Structures are given as structure tokens and as C-alpha cells.
Amino acid sequence: MKNLHIWGRLNSINVQKVLWLCEDLKIPFERTDAGMQFGVNKTQSYLQLNPNGLVPVIKDNELVLWESHAILRYLSKKHDVTDILYPKSSHQSAKIDQWLDWYNTTAWPVMRPLFWGLIRTKPEERNLQELEKTRVQMSSILKILDYQLKSTPWVAGDHFTLADLPLALIAFRWFNLPIEREEYQHLSRWFKQIELRPGYRKYASAPLT
Ligand SMILES: N[C@@H](CCC(=O)N[C@@H](CS)C(=O)NCC(=O)O)C(=O)O
Structure with a gap:
């Protein structure tokens, strides 16, 4: 066991x-x-x-x-013997916590209704106007992430950390929902690196259900 x-x-x-x-x-x-x-x-x-x-x-x-x-x-x-994913130093983990909180307070509350509306709601029950408003809101949230990824290769700095993982799951939904998407160059570059990670490939890349 x-x-x-x-x-x-x-x-x-x-x-x-x-x-x-x-x-x-x-x-x-x-x-x-x-x-x-x-x-x-x-x-x-x-x-x-x-x-x-x-x-x-x-x-x-x-x-x-x-x-x-x-x-x-x-x-x-x-x-994590490398102490990189969530470093013991409070100085180094502070930014990771910032993005994990941002996921919970800002990004997921907007992605959740978009995902549920488009994937887990029957087409005839969808409120398309409301969904489009939510899509626009989600896009402006991802613009903030894109801006961060312009200056650092990963969300909280030079390495893949816990800050990347939940946000990558949101990005996966963004890239796989049947919606119009603005071009976010840095977000796309980051996501290509995400797609190489074994945990993502095994557990996070199946079609949305
Ligand atoms: N804040 C909690 C949220 C947990 C949560 O909302 N889980 C959802 C699935 S993503 C759930 O249990 N839904 C009810 C269900 O699956 O029956 C966490 O991060 O673990």
C-alpha cells in the first residue's frame, strides 16, 4: 500500500x-x-x-x-529535494504565493463560468452574450499574465514553480475552448514549455469534459 x-x-x-x-x-x-x-x-x-x-x-x-x-x-x-517548486525561503516563495492567490481570487472565478458554460452546459441553455462578456474579461486577465511572462521565463521567475502549475491548467482551458482568442505571444511561448512537462502530459492535457 x-x-x-x-x-x-x-x-x-x-x-x-x-x-x-x-x-x-x-x-x-x-x-x-x-x-x-x-x-x-x-x-x-x-x-x-x-x-x-x-x-x-x-x-x-x-x-x-x-x-x-x-x-x-x-x-x-x-x-522537492531541489527546493525550487516552493522554496523554503519566504523571500523566494512570496511571489509564488502571490500568483497562487491571484489564481484563486482573480483568474479561476472568471475561467470557471466560461468553462462550465461552454463545456458542461447544453448548447440550448447557454447564455452566449454573458459568455462573450466573460471571455473578454478572461482575456484581459490573461493579458496580465502575458505581461508578466514578457519579463520572466516562468510565472514567478527563472524556474518552473508552483506558480506556473494551476495557471497552466487555466491556460490549457483558454487554448482549448471553442472561443476567439487574442494573440498573447509570451503566454504562448510559456505554454509551449509547459507542454513538455511530464505531469501536464499525463494528467492535464486530455480533452475538456
Ligand atoms: N478551493 C478548493 C476547490 C475544490 C473544488 O471546487 N472542487 C470541485 C472540483 S474542481 C468539486 O469538488 N466539485 C464537486 C464535484 O466534483 O462533485 C480546492 O482548491 O481544492
Whole structure:
């Protein structure tokens, strides 16, 4: 039996973050499908692990942990011997935290309705006007990321870090939704590098569902 167990379905963006990191860091794990069509996440035993009834949740020996970014930080601190993904130095991790918070407060709240509206809503139930407004808003958010990537090769500086990973999952959705896209040169350059990462290839590049 592996020490690390992950609950969550493969097409959840928050689960994908954790699976991708495990692949990049070669952390062995077992996984149980949970969420949406798999159910599980509203059962009493699951709610004892995560009272929010959301995926992912992990159990690593005795530690139970939910919130995908907390899980990313925990696994990086424990397994990343290079100390690059989420450096122990508070000075170096500050920018990574900035972008992880920006993902949660700014980027995902806009990408989420765009993704749900175009992928998980029947065509006849889509509000196309509203979706176009959201697309324009998402584009202006990605312009901020593009501007950052003009001055640094990766989101938080010279290396791939935890700052890149969740934002790359948003970028994947942006590049794969059936929408018009403004040309963001630096974002595209960065994303080509993202596409080479093993965790992205294995867990984050399947067609959107
Ligand atoms: N802030 C949480 C959000 C977790 C979340 O919203 N998970 C979604 C999937 S991406 C979920 O569990 N949805 C219910 C379901 O799949 O049934 C995190 O980052 O882990």
C-alpha cells in the first residue's frame, strides 16, 4: 500500500493540480475516483475527511489535507529535494504565493463560468452574450499574465514553480475552448514549455469534459 492516497476525479482542475505534481516529483500514490458522476464526496465517511464535500482530498499517512494549493505546498515541501517548486525561503516563495492567490481570487472565478458554460452546459441553455462578456474579461486577465511572462521565463521567475502549475491548467482551458482568442505571444511561448512537462502530459492535457 502506498503512503499517499488521493480522492478525486481525473477531469477536475483541482485534482489535476495534485496529480500533475505527483508525476513531476515521482511521488507514488493510490487514487479513488470521487466527485460528479462518481459520487463518494457527499458520503459521511468522505465528509469526515473533507467537510466541504469537494475534491481533492489527500491522506498521507496520518495527515488528511484538502484545498488543492495547500496540498501542492505540502507535497512540494516534503518531496522537492531541489527546493525550487516552493522554496523554503519566504523571500523566494512570496511571489509564488502571490500568483497562487491571484489564481484563486482573480483568474479561476472568471475561467470557471466560461468553462462550465461552454463545456458542461447544453448548447440550448447557454447564455452566449454573458459568455462573450466573460471571455473578454478572461482575456484581459490573461493579458496580465502575458505581461508578466514578457519579463520572466516562468510565472514567478527563472524556474518552473508552483506558480506556473494551476495557471497552466487555466491556460490549457483558454487554448482549448471553442472561443476567439487574442494573440498573447509570451503566454504562448510559456505554454509551449509547459507542454513538455511530464505531469501536464499525463494528467492535464486530455480533452475538456
Ligand atoms: N478551493 C478548493 C476547490 C475544490 C473544488 O471546487 N472542487 C470541485 C472540483 S474542481 C468539486 O469538488 N466539485 C464537486 C464535484 O466534483 O462533485 C480546492 O482548491 O481544492
